[in-house]
Amino acid sequence: MDRVDPNLRDEMLAKLFLDQMVSDFKRSKILERIDHSLKNKDKEAFLRLTEELKSVS
Template sequence: MEKKLLNSPKPKVNVIDSLFAEMVLDTALLKFRKEQIRQKIDQSLTDKNKSEFLRLTEELKNIS
């Protein structure tokens, strides 16, 4: 059985590194989502789907 010591060293989480990683991930996800919407906008233009085009352009404006 494993013994636990009260004052045993615990791994330290570097808060700044954690925040930086979160910012990088958020930025990457936003960039990916914008690209997805742009591709759908292009497709709506190809399909001449005005309502979809308007909906997607509004969505893109809201996340930018």
């Protein structure tokens, strides 16, 4: 990374950071929905959401 243009490096780091933040946000929302499905004993939603969580993680 030392030889990369500083502007390009900053842009790459910002993109990585934003991608991680979006992923963390999606994961958090899915986990909330999983908790809700457990609370409501909704097996179908739980199974669907756990599969969705696997694709985000």
